[in-house]
Amino acid sequence: MSARRLLGLACLLPLALAAAQGARSAAQGEAGGRAPVVTLEERPLSVPVTLAPAGPLVALAPLAGALEGALARDPESGAWTLTLADKAIVLAPGNAVVTVGDEIVSLSQPVALGEGGPQVPVDFLERTYGALAGYSFEWRPTEARLAIGRRGAREVPVAVDVVHLQGTTTVVLQFGEMPRYRLVDLPGAVEVEVLSDRLAVSSTPAVQDSLVQGVAVEPQRVRIALAPGARAESYVLENPFRLVFDIHAADPAQPAGPAFTPPARPTGIRTIVLDPGHGGAETGAVGPGGTAEKDLTLQLAQSLADRLASRLGVRVILTRTADASLPLATRTAIANQNKGDLFVSIHLNSSRGAGAHGAETYFLSAQATDARAARAAAAENAAAAGAPTPSGGEEDPLYDLQLILWDLAQSHHLAESQRFAGLVQQELNTALALRDRGVKQAPFRVLVGAAMPAVLVELGFLSNPEEEKKLGDAAYRAELVDALARAVGRYKQSIEQTAEPPAPEPAPAPAPAGPAAPR
Numbered sequence: 001m002s003a004r005r006l007l008g009l010a011c012l013l014p015l016a017l018a019a020a021q022g023a024r025s026a027a028q029g030e031a032g033g034r035a036p037v038v039t040l041e042e043r044p045l046s047v048p049v050t051l052a053p054a055g056p057l058v059a060l061a062p063l064a065g066a067l068e069g070a071l072a073r074d075p076e077s078g079a080w081t082l083t084l085a086d087k088a089i090v091l092a093p094g095n096a097v098v099t100v101g102d103e104i105v106s107l108s109q110p111v112a113l114g115e116g117g118p119q120v121p122v123d124f125l126e127r128t129y130g131a132l133a134g135y136s137f138e139w140r141p142t143e144a145r146l147a148i149g150r151r152g153a154r155e156v157p158v159a160v161d162v163v164h165l166q167g168t169t170t171v172v173l174q175f176g177e178m179p180r181y182r183l184v185d186l187p188g189a190v191e192v193e194v195l196s197d198r199l200a201v202s203s204t205p206a207v208q209d210s211l212v213q214g215v216a217v218e219p220q221r222v223r224i225a226l227a228p229g230a231r232a233e234s235y236v237l238e239n240p241f242r243l244v245f246d247i248h249a250a251d252p253a254q255p256a257g258p259a260f261t262p263p264a265r266p267t268g269i270r271t272i273v274l275d276p277g278h279g280g281a282e283t284g285a286v287g288p289g290g291t292a293e294k295d296l297t298l299q300l301a302q303s304l305a306d307r308l309a310s311r312l313g314v315r316v317i318l319t320r321t322a323d324a325s326l327p328l329a330t331r332t333a334i335a336n337q338n339k340g341d342l343f344v345s346i347h348l349n350s351s352r353g354a355g356a357h358g359a360e361t362y363f364l365s366a367q368a369t370d371a372r373a374a375r376a377a378a379a380e381n382a383a384a385a386g387a388p389t390p391s392g393g394e395e396d397p398l399y400d401l402q403l404i405l406w407d408l409a410q411s412h413h414l415a416e417s418q419r420f421a422g423l424v425q426q427e428l429n430t431a432l433a434l435r436d437r438g439v440k441q442a443p444f445r446v447l448v449g450a451a452m453p454a455v456l457v458e459l460g461f462l463s464n465p466e467e468e469k470k471l472g473d474a475a476y477r478a479e480l481v482d483a484l485a486r487a488v489g490r491y492k493q494s495i496e497q498t499a500e501p502p503a504p505e506p507a508p509a510p511a512p513a514g515p516a517a518p519r
Helices: 003-030 060-066 124-135 293-312 328-337 370-386 397-432 465-471 474-496
Strands: 037-040 043-045 049-052 054-059 070-073 080-084 088-093 095-098 103-106 111-112 119-121 136-141 145-150 156-164 168-175 181-186 189-192 198-205 211-216 221-228 229-239 241-249 271-276 317-318 340-347 358-363 436-442 454-461
Touching: 003 080, 037 080, 043 060, 049 111, 054 060, 054 111, 054 124, 060 070, 060 080, 088 124, 088 397, 095 111, 095 124, 095 397, 119 124, 124 136, 145 397, 156 211, 168 211, 198 211, 221 229, 221 241, 271 328, 293 317, 293 340, 293 474, 328 340, 340 474, 358 397, 397 436, 397 454, 397 474, 454 465
Parallel strands: 037 145, 156 198, 271 317, 271 340, 340 454, 358 436
Antiparallel strands: 037 043, 049 054, 054 119, 070 080, 080 088, 088 095, 095 103, 111 119, 136 145, 156 168, 168 241, 181 189, 189 221, 211 221, 229 241, 358 454
């Protein structure tokens, strides 16, 4: 950074601090200068509260101790996990996106570190303790008080649909609002037990199915009776809230086990699929100096493949090894065919403004985190399709359907994709002092179809002349590769530290040689 820019930042710093202090003072002034407090049914709790400009932030650890649930920190990723009503809620400081079981939830402001550990906005409490444990939360600004109470029982409408398609039976429970519930595994059945609410049944279809013997709805539970040996997996959909159960016939080669199988965390990382973005006629971003994204992504992917194979002893597959066009669906098909345990799509960013800089990491969602994430996905998707970048946000209806369907399948991997994306972003920020643009979610076509944890990483802005120059330097690219390799290594170690050592894989056949890009 130049001396002039450093001087400019030094001049701006007191103004920024004064603005932040002014925002805090305004928040405190609204409360009449009172110190913020938390009460549970009018009884004071010893829970720190920070008055931030975007709203109060509440210390989660002491609140969890006063209510219910267990809070633990992952030393590898720095993320925290709150276990509440049989659901794992993963949150990370500086991130306004959390996962609640298989659901992605966007918050009004990022989680922060402060007095009492991680501090969360009130909407986090509403989406967790409110939805899962029956508490109500009301921030009263004139009193500077967060008032917590217990909600009474609600009557929640539920409708049931049963569909059989291609050997799988899907049972969908659609609720008028999200109930407080837990899943219970019984011999030959799965139950949804409703906690402190009551169900109002709108319809229960007669079931004639080879895998589901019946669905019974009572005021406090829904019971799905399974055929002998059948197994069920569940996931959650939003807007409206639905619990979905996919029921499969038993595999005769597998020993008998519980009827309900929750999505399993990976047990090992043996095969990693790297996807160099763009290729062939699809150039991708082009810097002011003429640098093409497709060339840099291939160089970075090839270097990373070498580093991962030598450092971690893993099998690495590249979706392309030459400057060739490759449909997006083919990229994830390659990952699935090779039974990949991790999918990383490598890209470089572009912006209309030449000053944009930094790295950002994405995982799949039908809804983008923000407008910037939506534009980034639209640009990548349109470039891959050979079409102009959509300006009005319209999408191909067939793609919309494909994305929604695959978003259901990816829900099994959301927590792991988010956790890995956090490690990638952390390594890039720490090692290279890049601007932290954060972990985001967006509907990237290239992630649709990956049956494994999958992320897309943007390693800088080619539209920025300074970053284009750095990306052209082999030493800087090596630092990027090292940061990515460390993130993969940390994720692999965290997955395998409690797992049995995997059996060695046979060496893969060499891929056909193609015209390689210069390294």
